[in-house]
Amino acid sequence: MVEQHQPRKAPPPWAVRLKAERLARFWSQKEMARQLFEAAPPEVQAHFPARTSLMREIRDWEAGRWRPGDMYRRLYALAFGIDEADLFAEPLRPPRKNPAEVLAAILPGGDPLAPLGSRPGRRVGQSTIDDLSARVHALRLADDVLGGEDLIEPAFRELGAAVRLCRESTHTEANGRKLLSVIGECAQIAGWVASDAGQHAQAAQAYGLGASAAREAGDGTLESNLVGSLAYQVANVGDPGEAASLAMAAVEAAGSNTLGRARALAWDRLAWAHTREDDAQAAMRALGEAGEALAADRRQEGPGYLYWVDAGELQVMEARVYTELRKPLRAVPILSSVLTRYDATHARELALYLSWLAVALADANEPEEAASTARRMLELSQDVASDRTAGRARVVLQRLEPYGSVPEVRELLAAYPAGA
Template sequence: MRGETAAHMIRRLRQAKGWSQARLATEACRAAGLPPESLTRQDVYRWEKGKRTPREWLPFIAAALGVSAVELEQAAASNAQGANPVTVADFLPDADPLAPLKVRQGRQIGARDVTDLAGRVHGLRLADDVLAGGDLIGPALRELRSAVKLYREGSHTEEVGRALLSQIGELAQIAGWIASDAGRHEEAERIYKLGMSAAQQAGDNTLVGNLAGSLAYQYSNTGQEKEGLALARAALAQAGEDAPAKARALYLDRVAWAHTKANEPQPAMRALGEASEALAEDSEGRESPQYLYWVEAGELEVMESRVYTELKRPLRAVPLLRDVMTRYDATHTRELALYLSWLAVALADANEPEEAAATAQRVITLSADVASERTAERVKVVLHRLEEFRDVPEVREVLDEAA
């Protein structure tokens, strides 16, 4: 088809063959002479959504689909030249995961049910302040399944249904965050997208932005920097200029982190400055949703210090991180371990290996009993950074004990 993009062509040809996305992944691997696990259904999904271009896989996809590689390459080039700006809608599930059952046999749902759910959601949010993902994943998933079932099977007015969708969106945000902290990234992505769909249907753009920004943050931290940056920007745009000040500050912070992980220092710095300006307007703007209770100047400082560490600016990062450490006590073990890990790296970058080693030891000790994949990954990052100073006795002792 003339003017057809690679995304459309791949989807059209796959569907013409009656193949699933998983089947196309398998057939492309066979054409390339690679093991089946070299490509996943999720890769094909991203190609068909236009979120990624197959590039080196193009000839093998063409072979699997029975089309000329040149034709597919031309479609890919056309897609790159005429791509539309990424929006949150590009990341929503293909089907509506919240579609009500045709015949509802559940009980009548009222405002009291929504209020009770809101209380449980906030309780889960407060629990996440002091507990790690591995401890909370079970209760979080049970609550989410129960809430979705309530919406799909129960009877309710349009107003109650909209309020219920908002609570499902809020629940999905914290459940997705918990799943991500537990290292269950694919599950977290599905949960975030469910929440985005619920918030979109509820007409709550601020909540859509929070969910999309949370997923963008996960993308940025799991090797999908391009998707993370695109979605972080889309989340900010979705929330709009009229979003509460705390919301804009948070979404700008995520944009800053996405630029940082994409190794784009200047845009990252600009976004940090804009986040601070947005938060300064908090007293003048709309009231912020309850779920943004934790967004304040200190949290922006945490992100600023992490950005400086990632960008190898230890002289700025170290004082900020030391100040941040004074705000967290032993009840916030995960946060202490995470922020100390950035301090250890910043100290190593500042050529202070002995102090970096002492800080790293604290990170390891704190992380030992925390069921968080994030802290486990940060321990690996810190130990890798210290390898440069293995000749320093204090560093060697920490590295040998960890080994």
């Protein structure tokens, strides 16, 4: 009689990911146990199991025999520097598409900017284009001090008006290209505002429309900014692999002859996408490219939408990358320095940057300082109608939970339960 063997059940995706992430770092299971221990705060370490017992647990988790409990899931996320939700998600990361494929997918079907038949319409001249451009820049400046929920309605009203003007008017070929560029700029700020309001699908549609307008206008710098903006959103709320492909498309759209600020911004967004993929080496290479691009910038006059790109902003991204990769001793000095000279009227950005500092301080085992920074961040966020700051508040409070026995942290968690 031939013995019948049951096929071995494949481990779940999260178990495959735990083993793959460990092996990618050349860690043995013994080293993995040590990393989990070091990721834990002292009060948790005091109750840790013996190393050999924890190694048996690691073998069982990687085989998918059972799922780690809440505490160990958090420690895995800290040890790997990966968001817990991403690390333990059920589907595995799909293979990365090439930049051209991803870019083609975001461009709207048909031609939403085509003229409406033979309708005569009014003739648009330079003064009208200048007025539109000034209105778009006013939206940018408003975005510095207002949240997305406050600005989403006027931003999309301006975008709709600009698209209608393009379709229903007549103009010279040169003014037509300028009008398309203004539409692209308006779509970029509208998309950014929608993303800040948590309306990610609406933001993606705006970015796609803007990229189409920029491409038709032959404006590679603007196309790069739009595609890079979408890459940034996808890195934060979607598939990091897709974000990296989009960010590379933004780098390619910027080219090598455009303004250094534009190239630096594209490389900066690629660095963040690689960070969200947990590809530290690629992220650091992209940060280096961003720095070189900005150093080569001659500060000649450029498009208004690049007004905020400077060395300080690149430092913030560098610190965020270090924080996400769990290198807090590098992140804390950079963020502390930048925040001392940051404009306090830009409450949302200040709150966001404080959130990264709070997380870095927690990772550096400085819970008292982290709680103080988090409190300042949360107080600033209360009057900002921003989905971004709300999301970061939840991240900060979750990161502080393991330090709940520290008085300052305990008081903070009691004052802001679940990010409320």
